[in-house]
Amino acid sequence: EADIYQTPRYLVIGTGKKITLECSQTMGHDKMYWYQQDPGMELHLIHYSYGVNSTEKGDLSSESTVSRIRTEHFPLTLESARPSHTSQYLCASSTQGARTEAFFGQGTRLTVV
Amino acid sequence: AQSVSQHNHHVILSEAASLELGCNYSYGGTVNLFWYVQYPGQHLQLLLKYFSGDPLVKGIKGFEAEFIKSKFSFNLRKPSVQWSDTAEYFCAVTWDYGQNFVFGPGTRLSVLP
Numbered sequence: 001e002a003d004i005y006q007t008p009r010y011l012v013i014g015t016g017k018k019i020t021l022e023c024s025q026t027m028g029h030d031k032m033y034w035y036q037q038d039p040g041m042e043l044h045l046i047h048y049s050y051g052v053n054s055t056e057k058g059d060l061s062s063e064s065t066v067s068r069i070r071t072e073h074f075p076l077t078l079e080s081a082r083p084s085h086t087s088q089y090l091c092a093s094s095t096q097g098a099r100t101e102a103f104f105g106q107g108t109r110l111t112v113v
Numbered sequence: 114a115q116s117v118s119q120h121n122h123h124v125i126l127s128e129a130a131s132l133e134l135g136c137n138y139s140y141g142g143t144v145n146l147f148w149y150v151q152y153p154g155q156h157l158q159l160l161l162k163y164f165s166g167d168p169l170v171k172g173i174k175g176f177e178a179e180f181i182k183s184k185f186s187f188n189l190r191k192p193s194v195q196w197s198d199t200a201e202y203f204c205a206v207t208w209d210y211g212q213n214f215v216f217g218p219g220t221r222l223s224v225l226p
Binding site for chain 2: 105
């Protein structure tokens with residue numbers, strides 16, 4: 001069982017609100033990721049981190065920001081939520097390198113009304 | 114940019130039927146290959162992975178996949194599916210020069226009892 005946790009699982013919020021999606025892992029992994037996934041669609045990488053104080057933008061442009069102050073914690077923040085942000089957000093972690101598997105959290109399903 | 118394609122968007126099978134899901138990736142050097150499964154309401158889980166060696170790899174729950182380098186393919190197979198195999202299946206690739214995971218669009222499998 002993967003030890004990577006996301007909260008909340010579901011969130012309905014009004015337009016213009018600031019939100020933070022939490023992601024924590026207890027595996028000591030250096031690399032962490034945020035993916036956006038619409039229902040029945042592929043995963044799009046929006047942010048990743050190689051370790052503490054490292055944050056990188058992914059392939060899909062996103063208005064969200066991330067921080068990595070501690071190895072185990074990689075929160076994602078939306079300063080002003082919009083309906084176009086409605087989606088599922090998946091957090092994952094892995095060791096460094098290409099020959100490693102990613103472990104995923106349960107996801108946060110965000111709805112902005 | 115590197116890409117991963119999956120042949121079928123939605124596959125519908127009866128129990129005990131054989132399964133093959135296609136996955137192709139773009140050329141980019143040495144690859145590492147993964148199949149993930151997402152059961153309804155659950156997190157993405159690793160089914161199997163290939164880094165090197167025997168191109169026929171066995172995973173959990175009776176799944177296997179074959180790496181065919183000349184065809185840039187990594188097809189997933191199962192000889193006899195069960196209703197509990199109903200899920201979304203994602204092929205993913207990393208390239209040894211260090212790119213992040215690239216996921217295919219996913220194939221939804223529905224197994225009829």
